[in-house]
Amino acid sequence: MKTGLINTISKIALVLIPTITLSMAATAHDPSMHVKKAEKADCSKMDHSKMDMNDPVAIAMMKKCMQQAEKSNEKMDHSKMDKKMDHSKMKKMDDNNMKKDEHNNH
Amino acid sequence: MKKLKLVLFLSVLGVGVTAAVIYSGIVNVAADEPHSDLVYWLLEATRENSITKAAENIKVPDLTDPELLLSGGVDYEFMCASCHLKPGQRKSDMSLGLYPTPPNLAVSNDSHEGHEHGDDRQADRNNFWVIKHGIKASGMPAWGKTHDDQRIWAMVAFIKRLPSLTPEQYQILTAIE
Numbered sequence: 529m530k531t532g533l534i535n536t537i538s539k540i541a542l543v544l545i546p547t548i549t550l551s552m553a554a555t556a557h558d559p560s561m562h563v564k565k566a567e568k569a570d571c572s573k574m575d576h577s578k579m580d581m582n583d584p585v586a587i588a589m590m591k592k593c594m595q596q597a598e599k600s601n602e603k604m605d606h607s608k609m610d611k612k613m614d615h616s617k618m619k620k621m622d623d624n625n626m627k628k629d630e631h632n633n634h
Numbered sequence: 635m636k637k638l639k640l641v642l643f644l645s646v647l648g649v650g651v652t653a654a655v656i657y658s659g660i661v662n663v664a665a666d667e668p669h670s671d672l673v674y675w676l677l678e679a680t681r682e683n684s685i686t687k688a689a690e691n692i693k694v695p696d697l698t699d700p701e702l703l704l705s706g707g708v709d710y711e712f713m714c715a716s717c718h719l720k721p722g723q724r725k726s727d728m729s730l731g732l733y734p735t736p737p738n739l740a741v742s743n744d745s746h747e748g749h750e751h752g753d754d755r756q757a758d759r760n761n762f763w764v765i766k767h768g769i770k771a772s773g774m775p776a777w778g779k780t781h782d783d784q785r786i787w788a789m790v791a792f793i794k795r796l797p798s799l800t801p802e803q804y805q806i807l808t809a810i811e
Contacts, residue, residue, distance in 0.1 A: 569809035573802040585795055588700035588707075589806045596811050 689763035706792030711808035
């Protein structure tokens with residue numbers, strides 16, 4: 529009885545140990561580690577007090593962050609949005625949404 | 635006559651030994667098996683002297699324009715960093731797997747072991763030449779086939795400042811807007 533149990537445990541260990549080892553190796557070489565992702569500049573980490581504004585690195589960083597900020601502002605340009613946005617339709621949408629919400633609350 | 639026979643014999647012997655080495659397959663070309671010190675020195679000295687000679691007449695432009703850092707930074711991140719690393723990084727799959735090991739460009743030339751880099755001007759010339767033309771059997775591609783000189787100089791300008799960058803500065807300069 530005991531021998532049978534030991535044999536079963538040994539067999540399970542024989543299967544499990546290589547499986548776990550192999551799966552760990554597969555995790556270490558996850559292909560996503562090799563994929564380059566386009567990242568935005570993290571300008572929140574810029575320490576202006578330590579920056580020498582005559583240094584090309586500091587000037588380049590400022591330029592990059594200003595360009596990024598301008599692009600974000602362009603995306604949220606309300607003057608352009610007003611020309612294209614049909615507020616009358618939006619109002620209706622809001623009403624519909626509100627009615628839906630109200631209905632959902634029942 | 636005796637001398638001629640000796641020269642002829644040595645020549646035939648040299649060709650025979652070379653052919654035996656080539657065709658026997660005894661040379662191990664595996665990248666995970668380093669060269670002997672002598673072979674490494676021979677190859678490195680040949681490579682460095684070749685690059686210095688080929689690059690000696692290249693005119694280095696002004697590399698202090700901040701725009702160069704922005705253009706060169708993005709190119710470095712996408713074309714070079716996986717092998718030549720970035721601030722705060724000590725190794726990558728490529729830096730560990732390639733042989734000869736690609737130099738870590740995020741540390742200064744002074745902290746590299748091995749060959750001399752010459753003065754700053756010569757280092758800029760050499761970097762430009764290597765990026766443009768690549769190096770045979772080393773894994774270093776010739777980026778000049780797909781990138782113009784202006785773009786390569788931008789990478790040289792970025793590499794020049796790379797050892798002094800913090801990981802945060804690097805992230806900002808190399809990010810895609």
